[in-house]
Amino acid sequence: MAHEVVEGFKFEQRHGKERVRVARVWKTPQGRHFVVEWRVGISLFSDCVNSYLRDDNSDIVATDTMKNTVYAKAKECSDILSVEDFAILLAKHFVSFYQKVTGAIVNIVEKPWERVTVDGQPHQHGFKLGSEKHTAEAIVQKSGSLQLTSGIEGLSVLKTTQSGFVNFIRDKYTALPDTRERILATEVTALWRYSYESLYTLPQKPLYFTDKYLEVKTVLADTFFGPPNTGVYSPSVQNTLYLMAKATLNRFPDIAYVHLKMPNLHFLPVNISNKDGPIVKFEDDVYLPTDEPHGSIQASLSRLWSKL
Incomplete structure (x- = not known):
């Protein structure tokens, strides 16, 4: 090449x-x-x-x-x-x-x-x-020689609580309030590269990579959501993304590199008010869903020995 x-x-x-x-x-x-x-x-x-x-x-x-x-x-x-x-x-x-x-x-x-x-x-x-x-x-x-990459496009996930965002940089243009209670929604695009570098070292098990795809998807989703009864608190999309990538590398020894792209699809608390104050008081129950503009967060994680 x-x-x-x-x-x-x-x-x-x-x-x-x-x-x-x-x-x-x-x-x-x-x-x-x-x-x-x-x-x-x-x-x-x-x-x-x-x-x-x-x-x-x-x-x-x-x-x-x-x-x-x-x-x-x-x-x-x-x-x-x-x-x-x-x-x-x-x-x-x-x-x-x-x-x-x-x-x-x-x-x-x-x-x-x-x-x-x-x-x-x-x-x-x-x-x-x-x-x-x-x-x-x-x-x-x-x-x-071989370079093999698998991925997921359009994995839409949402949780209605256990998410917040506080203590970020504030300046004269900052309008976003601190919150420890918000909806977290994203559409995950994931890529992972396998460590097999030759056609002659590939696993011979039929549908090996199909099974691996389903397992990676499960690890990503489980890490995002947390336990079924309690969930897991997300202090930022950045932290959740990192934990998802790390869980993937920890779980699968033959994956050398993971890249995740996770836009923050905002669910904005509805606010109906006039000069006298709120007309309707919403309590984390009615939101305006919007996918633009949205936050854009992405990162990659690879093993130290990886050539990638």
């Missing part, structure tokens, strides 16, 4: 295909169906400088071929697999099948289709769309 010098210029290039949508259905002999829907993006690093400099496309993998490869490889997957494993499979194909391709980035967003329950029974072939999305990115080099 390094640059090269071309006609006296530093030159970097890549090409690929974005927003390739594919759904795959698996059917067991017992009639139970499984379905995934993926939006695939592919980016190839390849020795195809001539296509930029002159009339010579002989070293290019056509982006339409990349699109067709997504469908062909999905068909070849006879057993259900994680979105991470499919991203790795695609990236591995491009770097091994094409001599000119030196590296591949495959990123995938999985829609949250969830099996429905009817009359207390899981439906054999019925699904509904959930909320947060599962993301994956595999970067594979011809040497077999």
Whole structure:
């Protein structure tokens, strides 16, 4: 992925295909169906400088071929697999099948289709769309080196108490009052990078990364909410974010890096008043929800030995 010098210029290039949508259905002999829907993006690093400099496309993998490869490889997957494993499979194909391709980035967003329950029974072939999305990115080099990242988009969480914000910097522009009682709401975007650095060191357990995704999501949510009966006090989004990231690294030894983005989606206590004072007295029970403008808080945490 390094640059090269071309006609006296530093030159970097890549090409690929974005927003390739594919759904795959698996059917067991017992009639139970499984379905995934993926939006695939592919980016190839390849020795195809001539296509930029002159009339010579002989070293290019056509982006339409990349699109067709997504469908062909999905068909070849006879057993259900994680979105991470499919991203790795695609990236591995491009770097091994094409001599000119030196590296591949495959990123995938999985829609949250969830099996429905009817009359207390899981439906054999019925699904509904959930909320947060599962993301994956595999970067594979011809040497077999790997960088694997998973993530969550749109994990919306809210708690109606056990949150406050006090003793922040005050100046002539500060209007926000101290409070130890507020709603805390956010939409978590999380990324975590695994410590596997080679295709040859990956876990061989089927659906390993699917299980890990569900476990990470549980740890993030449990840390945000706290125990079911008492909860846990949040003195700031910053502190809660840090505790969520730390809990993830502490719980999963094969995760080397976590990045969390948590906008503070404000629920403003309603205030109806006139020159004589409040018309209606609200007591932490009626709020104005707003998602703009919102606070923006993000941070990353990685192990000291991590190369990241």
